[in-house]
Amino acid sequence: MIKFLDLHKINNRFREAFEVSFSNSLEASHFILGSNVSRFENEFAQYCGSKYCVGTANGLDALTLILKGYIELGRLQKGDKVIVPANTFIATALSISHAGLEPVLVEPNPKTYNLSLEHTEEALTEDVKAIVMVHLYGQLADVEGFKNLKNKYDLLLIEDAAQAHGAALNTNNLRAGNLADAAAFSFYPSKNLGALGDGGAITTNDTELHNAVSLLRNYGSREKYKNEIIGYNSRLDDMQAAFLRIKLKALDVDNEQRRIIAKQYLNGIQNAKLKLPYYNGTNNHVFYAFVVEVEDRDDFVNFLDQNHIGWLIHYPIPPHKQRAFYRFSHLKLPVTEQIHKRVISLPISPVMTDQDVQYVIEILKKY
Structure with missing residues (x-):
């Protein structure tokens, strides 16, 4: 039998390192926003080429918190429309609804399965304020084309990079996670960079957005019991961050x-x-x-x-x-x-x- 995906075989390669990491985490007993999270965030940001990385509980939350972050910053407002490919996994559209925004479903390019640049431009109205380009199945969307649209119409451009860890542009080897205003990743176990449970991350070069999503993921708080905004509980687990640090090297x-x-x-x-x-x-x-x-x-x-x-x-x-x-x-x-x-x-x-x-x-x- 040729398995569709042999997760045991994939992860068993790292078993010894996982066991050492688990033992160290158990010894430290800093399970929420511990040192592994901050270290992974630094390492993954460096890998993607972005200035910042913020670990989240999963990929859906990563996308949702990006959109919520832009609302906090006043760059989006409830009810604004966001273009998303019609053939994506439903989480992409769910994130838009969760943020109080309106998805606009646009047809893909049948050659690549990624969002059609032509149909996107046709779908633009005054109410459309952002585009989520999905790098579906691991293939980068038309990054340069969408950047031109972003600049031409003054839009936010967001990557759904949940399936594209490490995908890179030819011209200058820019990687997914550093190709737009912000990017969302999933570390679901089946992903190319998969945790041993759920996990996600946001990458961006925008300091204001980084600060906003860092608050949003942790109850709206940067200091315990002092809550600055209405936040959520969506933190990358420290143990999963430790496992991801190991797998990132491969x-x-x-x-x-x-x-x-x-x-x-x-x-x-x-x-x-x-x-x-x-x-x-x-x-x-x-x-x-x-x-x-x-x-x-x-x-x-x-x-x-x-x-x-x-x-x-x-x-x-x-x-x-x-x-x-x-x-x-x-x-x-x-x-x-x-x-x-x-x-x-x-x-x-x-x-x-x-x-x-x-x-x-x-x-x-x-x-």
Whole structure:
């Protein structure tokens, strides 16, 4: 059986270091906003190339607190509209609603699955104050294009980098997390940089935003029992920060291994029934997921099951078809709807063997 993702194998590589780290954390017994959090924040900010990093409880909170932070600073107001790709994971749209803002769902580019620059500009109105560009499946969005829109229309530009840890622009090797006004990351266990539980982070070069989200994540307080604003409890766990510090050192190597596997898939899977992902061969993709399109997905799923190949669907139902967002159910989003009906993710991870990869390739050539 080729597992879709073998988390035990991925994390077992770090077992000895994890055990030492756990023992040290237990000895120190500083479990909330301890030294591991501040050290990870410094190390991850340096990795991304950003000035600041603020650890949060999860990726959804990271996005929500960015938006809440801009509201605190007066750069957004309740009811403002925020553009978001229609085919993203629902958390991106949820963050906008949680912040008291209004999501504007925009179709993706069918080639890359990332937010369409053209459709975004068409959707701009006076009420739109921000764009959340999602680096979906680990591939950077059209960063330069969206920066031009941001400057042209005086908008906030926010990265949802939950799936793009380490993805870098070709021109100057700028990484996700340092490509916009602020960025949100998730460290959900399946991510390229995954914790052993939930976790998230905000990166930014904006000192005012850094100060605001630092307050928001900790009850609106910088000094215990003195609350300056209406805040939340959304802190990165110190133990998880310790584990993330260990895994961060291997992230670039792991990402490169994912790209190697992706290139093998792209070169080896020759089957007209499968639409393979777009990839320009650079470091702008870290292949959180290797996503293919197939016309009859149910039939393909049965084929994979019969041949003992794991799979996952990112994502079976688009946000505007979810009951939670029933108010958007009237929208006609044909590109998004087709993507959600046809996409399926194949196994890809840094612990797959070459034998595993070749088996997947040979089987898929026979579909």
